[in-house]
Amino acid sequence: MNAEGAPAVRRVSYFSLVWRELRRDRLAVFGIWAVVVLLVLAVGAPLVSSNQPFWFHDARGWSSPWLVGLFDRLVFESSVDIFYNLLLVLLPLFLLAYAAARRFFGGRLVRRRGRLVAGCAVVFSLQFLALTPATIGGVENPLHYSHPVQNYRAKLAADPHASALFPLHHYGYRETNPVESLSPPSAEHWLGTDQEGRDVFARMLYGTRISLSIGVVAVALYIFIGVVVGALAGYFGGWVDTLLSRLVEVMICFPTFFLILTLAALIRERSIFHVMVIIGITSWTGVARLVRAEFLKHKGLEYAQAARALGIPARRIIFSHILPNASAPVLVSATFGIASSILVESSLSFLGIGDPNVASWGETLNAGRTDQRLWLILAPGFAIFFVVTVFNLVGEGLRDALDPKLRK
């Protein structure tokens, strides 16, 4: 090849331009860092707060209740927690393997990075699907409800020969303790406890997982619906457009929040996934209209015409030629969408129609309202405010960075 003497090509892609622009916006950079911190907190929550010690030693020998507890449905009931716990265990392994492989294979690996990440995601999803259900093909999942939950703090106090290493804050978010009901913040319970004696700090921490998942999953769902509907309507026009646009208009006529309330009330055994789906299927209209408008603009542009002149099938033109070009406004609306989905979930939990089994901030806020305790209002209130603000900052930064008119 003629690689010799040729200067290295600098691939200045569109998104690296946007990234350069985004980095100038201090608030957006702060927002991005805050989101990263939130993600780290969500994944690493058990490292900070858990009632299972990392290791425990007594007359019967060593054990690691923390590690076993990560996948124990009595310690972590929600599948959301299982997802993040799996991530906590596997992410370091993936990263280590990547670093090692990069050492040996170098550039070849970097070129295949995309495929590698996709592969890891598939492996991860399969493991998650294997871990989550109680039975797999009729066979009982050995990891499901593995151990009866023991109070290791009590065991440690009772046995003078035992030793244990606890996380920094040794309370779980589901652990109830009627004796310490509604106790104010203290060295033991950093943010106090609620009506059932559950630790508010732990609930705030694990609530990050719920909020981020709600945001990402609900938005992913409604972006998907909105993009498909909008792309088909915008690209094909004619009766397809008429039909889909009227559908969107009918959807817009419903007051979204009341629709969500009604749908949520209709489901008897609500889980957090129901809430995600409900938010997802009620909020896609804005994205659909946005994408339709983008497609109306892009389908007439010369590159789309050139693609048609090349004999490329419509499906490919829509999804791999036009969609990437139309994705900038979708990205911005997704970022704002995460913030608003989090807010909607909190509102649902506040009204008592969320998932009662997860540590939702809205639920704690509701407890603060009924029990009239300041710490029960301030902590989740601030958490919700912070996350929503942070995502809005990122969204605004993205919007400005993607706007070529504002580019310096």
Add this chain to the structure above:
Amino acid sequence: MTSVPEEPLLRIENLSVRFRTSNGVVRAVDGAGYDVRRGETLAVVGESGCGKSVTAMAVLGLLPTPPAEVASGRIEFEGEDLLQASPARLREIRGNRISMIFQEPMTSLNPVFTVGDQIMEGLRLHRGLSREEARREASHLLELVRMPAPEQRLDEYPHQLSGGMRQRVMIAIALACRPRLLIADEPTTALDVTVQAQILELLRELQRELGMSIVLITHDLGVVAETAERVVVMYAGTVVERATALSLFDKPRHPYTAGLFLSLPSLGAESGSLRPIEGSVPDAMNLPSGCRVHPRCPFAMPVCSERDPVLTRREAAGEPPHESACFYVDQQPDADLVALTREGAPP
């Protein structure tokens, strides 16, 4: 000159395209037709909106069909009627046997893909090459269009290239499957003059190397003189003159063509001799009756607004065919239209 009548590569006959808009029916192309022979360059000349691009789009079946509609006509490519072809069949032909390059190299390339990916797409789609084979072939194609450092360009994005280079990439994409026919819709209009010359030269060389036919759509008579063997002049959806380039430039047989020549600056001509054609292109929704040129024609006669002129052969025996549609020329076959128009003294 070949005297043996051979089957043309592309034959467009009596094509009419209408656009149904909310304000009425626009007759964008009205009974136009031309032949493209194997290996030749045919120039289609005319002002904006004369239907030259619409005709080309109709060949590829690219007209947006809710507003546009092919009312009549026949488009025959290698003996196959393209107007009757199924969408799947058209997709097979497009980019494979007939390719098109567009006016705006700045916007005809997809900004989110690398140059290599865009060239490889057609290769993989139509010729079923693997990724590695397609990449090798793409690199060859960039070499073919005289792109410096082709291997590196493959990994660059369109915005990293200049206008001329982008047009070269467009040509490489169009030539990827070695088409029999290349439709170039104003390929040099958006480029600098020096780059224009390079691109035209490149097209000429590639035509010789690959033996394809080119339909060059342009409003630039300079480009026509440099590249085309035969010329079709269109006005308001109709063909007004059809001739070899030599014969057309030597002696135009239609007042509109004569007017086009006079509106061009030329070296050596006296200053102030530039003469625009009076008036403007008629509104395609509201075409004049009879000959469409007559409101702007210095030679207009009463009959011109009453009846449609037909394309009539004008060449002397032994000369290549030269047709035009004009009542004045019917009467005065030997009139020097250019001189008469310049003097501004129509009889």
